[in-house]
Amino acid sequence: MIFAASLAAAVVIVVLSATALALWYERKLAARMQTRIGPQFVGPIGLFQPVADLLKLVQKEEIVPMGADRVLFALAPPLTVIFALAAAAFVPLWPGVAVVRSDVGVLLVIGFGGLAMVPVWMAGWASFNKYALLGAMRAVAQSISYGVPLVLAAMVPVILAGTMDLDGITQFQATHHWFGLWPIIPGLPAFILFLLAMLAESNRIPFDIPEAESELVAGVTTEYTGMQFGFVYLAEYVHTVVGAAIGSVMFLGGWDGPFAPGLHWLLLKTLCLFTFIYWIRWTLVRLRADQLMTLCWKWLVPAGLGLVFLSAAWNQTGWSR
Amino acid sequence: MTPGFIIAALLIFAASIFTVRSSKLVHAVLWLGAMLASTAVLFIQLDAPFLAGIQLLLYVGGVMTLMIFGVMLTKKSGDGELRTESAPALRGLVISLALFGLLAGGIFSMTNGAPALQKPEEVASIAASVLGEHWLAFETLSVLLLAAMVGAILLARKRDAGAPESGKASPR
Structure with a gap:
């Protein structure tokens, strides 16, 4: 109990400083x-x-717009950070150790990821500003749409490893192969799908239409000032860092690596994924709202269904045993 | 009754009361979300993390999102507030007490003499029973859901496709 609590505190501090x-x-x-x-x-x-x-940011005055829902307005930014941090609890840090070890870690991570849109919506609604509300609406629509390919992509390692325990998935990868690399056909496309859906869930370019500044000023953050803005901004980064960590656990073997398996490998992989995400961010342009939905429902969801089928078929061949 | 259960139960109780008593619709939706999330806490205390995850994913993530969409799409332009009205307190009290009695009676009559759960639920056993023993119900449900989805799309589709403002994105 005390170990788990101190580990949780350490993880929070590490994620925030990271x-x-x-x-x-x-x-x-x-x-x-x-x-x-x-x-x-x-x-x-x-x-x-x-x-x-x-x-x-701390020095700046916090302005609450007239007509805003004061309670929700004040509550939303800290909640965004808390919900973004929650998923970090399930990341296996080194063999057998995570803040929360659960048989259904993957499910809980995705559940908390889906929750992250609630405070965003609260912020957009409470701001009493049409740009903020439009941004919130886009964020919610995007989050539920991309939740579907995210779940489908996460199904692939679950099926291949035969467990929903994140540590179990890593153990399987340590003894067999990293899912991002092998089996190459459901593995690598599923990894890419996971990254795309994760980017969309955390509202990053090329999927950051909820705060497209050329259309919506700053989306849900339009009315926020000072540290309240800082929280929302921070949450986006926390979401990306934790998402990169989850991605490296599920597809790149987490703490597994040559020489000495451990936390350093997880950190290195997370850093690589993070770099990749920001590489994309500074290279590509933003999708239009309707293009975003087309991409999700007409391409990513069918692709995800196919990948789930293929990974089940791979399990049936018995080559991975 | 462990302290954890009491805390979770109080949370559920308070959130439920606030859900039905808050005058702003948006607050009611958020309190409902809080209530559903507290139920997930209860599941975790019962050693049922799978149900907790499903609760988060489907109820807090899904049902609440639907309501959020309902709120956002039905908001009348102009005036900011969406108000709800509660039934008169006395009537509400009588109805809810009657419902509580009915449910409590049902639950107690079912658990009376039933053996307590020996070991915590396992995902594998749930999966085996859903996909093995109850496969027909499972498949029927998925077909039903599919039919509902197709029907919803059909109802929501505009009759005259290719209206000038929809431009290139018009359905074929």
């Missing part, structure tokens, strides 16, 4: 992609830039 680092990392990465240098004045190579940003 998120702060991720802010800096993303800005550096984006700058390099655009032949700039990025933050460099605050601390060595700009490393303390997130701290400076945080201090700036």
Whole structure:
């Protein structure tokens, strides 16, 4: 009990500080992609830039718009962070250890991922602003639509490993093969599908239409100022970091790796996935709302169904035994 | 009764009361979500994490989303507030007490003498019973759901496709 509690506290602290680092990392990465240098004045190579940003946000006045639903308006941003953090509890850190070990870890992770849209909707509704409400509506529509391919993609490792326990999936990959690499046919496309659906669930480019600034000002965050805005912003990064961790657990073997399996491999894979996600973010443009739905329902969902079928067929061949 | 159960039960109780008593529809929907999530807590305490996950995914994630859509799509433009009305307190009290008595009686008559669950539920045994023993009901349900989905799409489809404003995205 005490071990689990202290582990949970450690995970929260690590994820939050990793998120702060991720802010800096993303800005550096984006700058390099655009032949700039990025933050460099605050601390060595700009490393303390997130701290400076945080201090700036904390100082700012928090404005509540007239006509806003004050309680929901105040409640929504902290909730976004809490729900985004919740899924981190199920990530197996090293062999046999996670904050919460559950036989149905995959299901719970997806359940909490689906919850993340509730505070976003609360924020959009409570803002009493048409752009915020439109953004919230898009976020909810996107979240439930992409929940379907996300579940289908997550089914593939579940079927291949024969368990919904995230640690069990990693163990299976450690003794057999990483699902992102082998079996190549349901594995790799499922990994890509998972990444796409995960990006869409956390509202990242090319799926960030809920806050398309050219159409919606800033979407649900339009009316938020100061640290309240900071929370929503932070939650998006936490969501991406945790999503990358889940992706590397389910498809890239988590803590498994050559020489010494352990936490460092998980961190390295998460970092690689995170880089990949931001590479996409700074390369591609945003999809239009209707294109987004077309992609989901006409391409990703049928593809996901096919992949589930193929992975069941792979299990029947018995080659992985 | 463990302290955990008491906390979860109080949460469910309070959230249910707020769901029916809050005058703003949006608040009622969110309290309903809180109530459903507290039920998931109850499932976890009963060593049924699978049911808890399903509760989160289907009820909080799914049913609540449907209601959110209902709220957003039916909002009248202009005036901001969506109000709900509760039945008069006395009438509501009588009806809910009667319903409670009925349900409690049913539950007690069913659990009386029934053996307590020996070991916690396992996903594998649930899957085996759904896909093995009850496969026909399972398949029938999925066909029913499919039919409902097709019907909903058919009802929602606009009659005259290819109206000028729908442009290229018009259905074939």
